[in-house]
Amino acid sequence: MIKPTNELPIAILGGGIAGLTAALHLKNHSVPFVLFESSDAVAGLMKSERDEEGFTYDCGVHFLTNRLAAAIGMSRDCQPMARYGETVHLRGRCYAYPLGLLASPKYLSSALIGKSKSLFASTASTAREYYSSQYGSRLSEEIAIPLTEAWSGANGDEVAAAVGQKFSTGLGRMMMLRTAAKMTNRVIGIGYASTIVESTNSWHVYPQGGISSVCHRIAEKVEENVRLNCNVEQIDVENERVQSIIVNGKPLPVAGVISTAPVHVLPKLVRGTNALAGLEKFEYRAMIFVNLKLNGPSGLTDVVTWVPERDYPFFRLSDIGMGLPWLVPNGKSQVTCDIGCKVGDSHWNMNDSELTKLCIDSLERMIPGIGKRACGSRVVRVPLAYPIFKVEYESKRKSWEQTTGVDGLLSVGRNGEFAHLLMEDVFWRTRWKVSEFLKNSL
């Protein structure tokens, strides 16, 4: 392993899972580093809170596998997920995904026509073309595209095909994994890692202390090099090579920078190069997670319910306690309503009680009487939740996947790579990218 020759530290920007994974990797290789986190705690989007009643709130749904837990050395602190399944709510009916949908002749014929057409179709460039070629027009127009549009805030023709290609587990493989799940009584991960092969031996687990304990476990190992409340204000580049940073107003010479900052923020930090021009156009979707506390079971049929109909404010509902019973108090349930939005739009500007009312009123149409069982809510707002893969900057995104274009500057993590990566992908990709970075860029 090549180490920086001048013994200057590598600066890591951001203390989420990507920044911490990079930090641990550098520590394992005795490479000097300092991790700067602008807030007063590590974990980033993986933070979780537990309230006095015993409800736990994460920023949306997180999926951890026994494989990732073992890689971090914390499998003993995790429990297997009790159950997991997805349904699609459409015109007042719930269809199990995918078999329930395929049991319906109209969706089955749509899928078969789509599949046979895809054999002769040219490469899709938009999400609409991709879904249509994969699932046929009915499944695509009624389910896949409305969900993508709600999730991204962009029209199906504006979104690049890559958004669907990321998570395509073939039906045969899915059936094999589901059969294994039934036989082993484990929640085998399907479609929740694209970097590492899905396996009958990789199933969902969850830490007893909420998802943030994953970050805290890694942070324990690198804590002497973590600086909280430290804002990196500038990254100085000379001759297309990173030289130094400015942290809380003070300059610091560095051997390199590993950034987890959103890619549209990074150009504002970097001075002395035009290599990052164009990244400021990249967009992220904001999310509001309305966590409804309920007396008794939620009435949802499975852990995740997709809601593609546009007259609902949310596109996804998650019954946390059904899958992870230790995260909610006995006799209660918790439903998280995911609302895709833009910072400053009408949803974003609603106050918490308005959002709660909006969600309960909408849920009443799906589960009559749910409002009477509501016993509180907690609203979590995430301004930068998911990258939006727009066609207009897809070629730039693809080149960004390869390199930042600046020597000594690496960008990792979901926001830093501008890719829809899940936790396990972030962990392994960060390790590999940091290894390459040490070998090639320092």
Added chain:
Amino acid sequence: MRIHFEHVLCTVCRADDCLPIAVGEDFEYRTSDEEFMAVQCRRCRMVYLNPRPDAQGIEHSYPANYHAFQFNESDFGLVYRVRQRLEARRLLRWCRGLPEHAKILDIGCGDGFHLELLQRFGKPTWSIEGIDSDPRAAEGAKRRGIQIKQGSVEEVGFEQKSFDLIFMIMTIEHVSDPLAMLQCVSTLLKPGGRLIIVTDNTDSPDFRIFGNRHWGGYHFPRHLYLFNRQNLGELCQRAGLATVSVRTALSPVNWTYSLRNWIQDWKGPNWIVKRISLESPIALTIFTLVDLPLSLIGLGAILHGEFVKEKSE
């Protein structure tokens, strides 16, 4: 007991460029409720445990009833007697051509099963020694009436260039730094002296079938490094030992453990699990028949490596 984990590099190429290939438990002894991860180096295909328990955690994973501390006729019956015959033949084959007063060392000798066979069937003029790092192995050997040294081969202080033949039978996979140990072994061998390594083979069909969790060769978390022909030869070469041959050989053990682990892990019926064990002559016979043709075409479950300390060294 909470196990603390440490990060390790590939022992062959010293790289940290690996893919996770398996997660598993201590299926055989249940010494811990942790899950352990095996990774494969993307450069040399070495398979190793990473992260792995620290020294204390590894020590904890060898229970008092560990098979290598007490492999005996009363517990294993017919299996013990058959294995005695087969192993004696193998050992004597490796001992062919040794001088009248040869010095032989068995590293990781456990309770002295192989030492006893060498004493019984070898030449009385041979000087035979054994060493194992676990005190319970020494106790087991004492029960056989054999004295062995306890400690690590690097620390015990054997005379350099003194051995004609050194055995590492099902040992190298347990060693935390195989390269360091092989370098030490290299200094103990006389010029022209030979090292015999027996270890699990990761280029075998049993590994391909069960390798993402249940493969017996993982022996989670006790097997720290697992080899194929190429990387075993490469590692020995780095330690100054030239390859004479690395062949695959027949062994029903990993097949038996793998199938048992799989059925047990997938909540199969207990009566089947009980019948698939190392005490079961039927299971061992079946898997011997399975591995026999494979070993004949170079895909056997274990590796037999013969290496020589070159005379110019």
